[in-house]
Amino acid sequence: MKAWKESASLILAARNGKKFNRALPPVVFQYNYKLLCLKRHRNSSFYPESYVFPGGAIHPSDADLKWHELFRTFGFDTNSFNFLIPNTTLRPQIFQAKPDQLPKEISLRITAIRETFEECGILLCKQVKRDGILSNWANTIPIPQEDIQDWQTKVHEDATEFYKMCEKLKCYPDLWSLHEWSNWLTPTHFKKRFDTIFYIACMPSMPYSNYETTEMEDMKWDTPKDLCSTPNMIMAPPQYYEISRIARFECLENLLDFAIERSKRGVELYLPIIVMLRDGKLSVLPGDCMYPENPSLTEKLIIDKTDTTIAEFEEMSHVKNRIVNFDLEFSKVIVHNFDSTEGHIAPMPFEKVYIKSLEKK
Numbered sequence: 001m002k003a004w005k006e007s008a009s010l011i012l013a014a015r016n017g018k019k020f021n022r023a024l025p026p027v028v029f030q031y032n033y034k035l036l037c038l039k040r041h042r043n044s045s046f047y048p049e050s051y052v053f054p055g056g057a058i059h060p061s062d063a064d065l066k067w068h069e070l071f072r073t074f075g076f077d078t079n080s081f082n083f084l085i086p087n088t089t090l091r092p093q094i095f096q097a098k099p100d101q102l103p104k105e106i107s108l109r110i111t112a113i114r115e116t117f118e119e120c121g122i123l124l125c126k127q128v129k130r131d132g133i134l135s136n137w138a139n140t141i142p143i144p145q146e147d148i149q150d151w152q153t154k155v156h157e158d159a160t161e162f163y164k165m166c167e168k169l170k171c172y173p174d175l176w177s178l179h180e181w182s183n184w185l186t187p188t189h190f191k192k193r194f195d196t197i198f199y200i201a202c203m204p205s206m207p208y209s210n211y212e213t214t215e216m217e218d219m220k221w222d223t224p225k226d227l228c229s230t231p232n233m234i235m236a237p238p239q240y241y242e243i244s245r246i247a248r249f250e251c252l253e254n255l256l257d258f259a260i261e262r263s264k265r266g267v268e269l270y271l272p273i274i275v276m277l278r279d280g281k282l283s284v285l286p287g288d289c290m291y292p293e294n295p296s297l298t299e300k301l302i303i304d305k306t307d308t309t310i311a312e313f314e315e316m317s318h319v320k321n322r323i324v325n326f327d328l329e330f331s332k333v334i335v336h337n338f339d340s341t342e343g344h345i346a347p348m349p350f351e352k353v354y355i356k357s358l359e360k361k
Contacts, residue, residue, distance in 0.1 A: 003298045004186060004193035006094055008112035009055025011181060011242065012036040012122065012138075014203040014221070015252050031223040033202070033252035035243060037235075038119055038211055039218035046192050050234040051220065051227070054122075055196065056115040059159035063107035065100065066163070074129045074172050081106055084175060086266035092183045093269070094195050109175040112199050114162045118155045120219060121148045121210035124178075124201060125171040136260055138177035138201040140208070143169065149210060156212055177201050179263040182344070184238040185271045187283070188300045197267070198242060202256040224249075228350035235352065237272060237283060237323050244333045244347030258345070265343045271295060272323070275303040277310050280326040287338050289319040 013033045037051040071080070084105040095104040102110075117123045124138045143151075154161040166172060178199040186193035211219040220227075224247035227233070228240065235243075249255035272283035273295060284291045284303075290313075295301055305313060310324060320336040331352040338346065 004195050005057045006108075007055060007057045007194045007196045008108040008115065009053040009196055009198050010112040010116045010124075010178065011053050011198055011200040011246070012116065012203065013200065013246070013252060013255060014206045016206060016221075031225065031250050033255070034206070034221040034223055035227060035246065036120065036122075036209070037220045037222070037227060037239070038216045039220070041215055041217050044215070046194075047234075047236045049217070050236050050239075052236055052239055053198070054116040054119045055112055055198075056119070057194070058107060058111045059114075061160045061163060062110040062114060063098070063101040063104075064163070065102060067102060067106070067110065070163070070166060071172055074126075076129070076172075081175075084109070086180065087264050088266040091266060092195075092197075094183060094197055106175060108197050109178045109199065110162075110173050112178060112197075113173045113175075114155065114159065117162070118152055119212050119216060121152055121212075122207050123148070123171075124174050125166065125169070126174050127169070127171045135174065135177055136202075136256060138174060138203050141169065141171055145208065145210070148208070152210070152212055156214065179259040180267050181259065181263070182238070182242060182342075183267040183269050185269055185297065187272050187274055188296070188298065189274065189302055195269075196238070198238070200246075200255075200259050202252055202259070225348075225350070228348070228352060231353040233352075238270070240331065240352060241285075241323060241333055241347060244350055245345055247348040247350070248345050262343045268340075268342045271297060273301060273303060275305055275313070277305050277308055277313055279309050280324065282310065282313070282322050282324040285321040285323070287319065287340070288321040289317050291321075 013035050015032055016034050038054055039051050040047055040049060042049050097103060101107065113124050123140050125141055127141050151165050155165065178201050181198045181200040183197050185195045209219060224243050227243050228247060246255065268286060270285055272285055273292060275282050275284055319338055320334045321338045322334050323331060324334055325331045332349060333347040335346040
């Protein structure tokens, strides 16, 4: 069996109607959008009670070739999907093609859209092909709320129902509104691991949402700054890191423009390597000067530096791309002298405060 499951997550940003006040000083953040996070159930076997983006493991039905038939009914041909493939030959292994299946650039987007609908009732589909095939903004189609909840239950119980739903509602998943953002692989010391592609989609207004209560306990729309700085809000490292990056953009339109252009370069696999230190631990990421050369994706690797403090380890590092976790107080992302090979922006240096009891969960 493979050491991990492949999955797709969707970073969903929606305009909140707020307008910029140019009279405010530049140090005051004026986000005109919010991000969606879902709180995993306390009984979850993976990051319980943590806030994550909607998403989940790919299902065989997401890669079924019959999706081509559905897309053809809306006028899409094979060339229509070329826009989903970045201009690079260096692709992470999650995109490796498999025989008799859709290209992963298609199937993983279907996974992200299906899981987002299943978990929070937001259906990123279209019923009419307009303006060619390119639509940078994501939207939903009008469906009665009771029908949304019925279909959510069906799709949750059987992923193959998602295709049937699209046929019934005469709609297609809007693959072109999802832009490649990042790729994270769970560290090697975890028993349960996921190789996850993160997409980002931007919506012109806040959609109706209804979270699924079997897997989730709560749903939160908030600005990147507030998500990163809210005390005791448990967040998995990839989410914390990516929201810290998105926080650089106060304007949704600028975020979307950046996402579109950056996605043309593809993504790099991020496998965090844990470093144990005297007063905490940190995860070094690709590009960090302390990151091992060509680490194994399957063999357990934890770097033991317990004779060194976090501060001492910092002084030893001239290039930093890492997430630091202090034992008792807070987490923070540190990026210094680092240039992303995938054209990404550096995260904001927020501090995430936890009480000890929450951090141990």
